[in-house]
Amino acid sequence: MRFPEGFTWGVSTSSYQIEGAVKEGGRGTSIWDTFTQQDGRATGDEACDHYHRYAEDVALMADLGVDAYRFSVAWPRIQPEGTGPANPEGIAFYDRLVDALLARDIDPVLTLFHWDLPQALEDQGGWLNRDTAYRFAEYADLVGAALGDRVKLWITLNEPFIHMTLGYATGEHAPGHALLFGALPAAHHQLLGHGLAVQALRARTTSPISIANNYSPAWPQGGTDADLAAAATYHALHNRMFTDPLLGRGYPEIGLDEEVVKDGDLDIIASPIDFLGVNYYNPTGVQAPLPGAPLPFDLVALDGYPITDFGWPVVPDGLRDLLVGFLTEYGDALPPIYITESGCAYEGVDDPQRVAYLDSHVNAVKAAMAAGVDVRGYFVWSLLDNFEWAEGYTKRFGLVHVDFDTQVRTPKTSFSWYRDLIQASR
């Protein structure tokens, strides 16, 4: 089976991971600036210097032949303090970027929030504070007013599950809170912000609008009823919590405090979306917890698969299962899907393992489509090697190698492979 006419091939990045220039253009401080200034961590101060080199990066994408580019807007460039009118210099940067893309016939796909919250809002409690959802809708309105005529797909939030978990439950990411299940309100407030932002954007654009979730099939390791129950609980927390309410089904039973979810919130969160953004990396192995363990599941390694430099298993079947599982779980309520991130960390400019990874995952998408799943596009994470959050610059996800001393970009073997795939599928 060939990919249908109009299938979108793309690449993804995010603002804090590539832009640098953190003190330029009137940008305010984000939680990632604050978080990375601690104890000798790597920072995004320079990253890929994309803020200054965006024209070169757009030219690379034109060479690659992609149909679309998914990037994110840094909220602190638009509202340095998280509220108030739009900073014209911040808008101007994304204006230039969007126009450069359109001039090369590349569709701009814009994510409003990829984790770089204005520090001023964190000082008020960040996503633990319900008010942040309303601030997010105001910000969405400002960006919608500026770019609503040119952006081809809108994405409100990137991976609210990962942001809640690593940012608020374990503290591995900014803002660094380790609240375990106390982090759940940060999920609800993000989803509320998503719904309010969808409503704000509708008044500003006719383009499709959605969210990009991180999905990981929960694979029970061990066959006891307790193992299956633990996997079901993990599935509810990682996957269903961020999908059921969008599709009008409310929250699964995950222990979200009833005080947090106010009357009317679920209607706002269920504001219709036009597609579902799916970021997939790997399934999660789950077992029953040991007696007295703090969490209702135990996460275990999946044995018998190759692993990437990140230590993540390479499981293309997980992507096919995930997509086919959506159809089983949501049926007619399931909107069309875009794979908004798929990729892996490996060293080297010659990167046959990345080629093998991407080839097998593209084939998994094809298999899911043959089984009836409506997938409209596939975006590789990432165009460039970049600032990989808690891992700093040690994990390389790019189709293009970046030398972080000289900022020289070198297309990898996987870049040529992806260019050929795109050309062959036209």
Ligand code: PNW
């Ligand atoms: C995603 N995990 O993050 C993000 O959207 C990207 O910004 C990031 O660079 C990419 O995946 C690679 O990590 C994730 O621990 C971070 O399971 C952590 C996890 C998953 C996704």
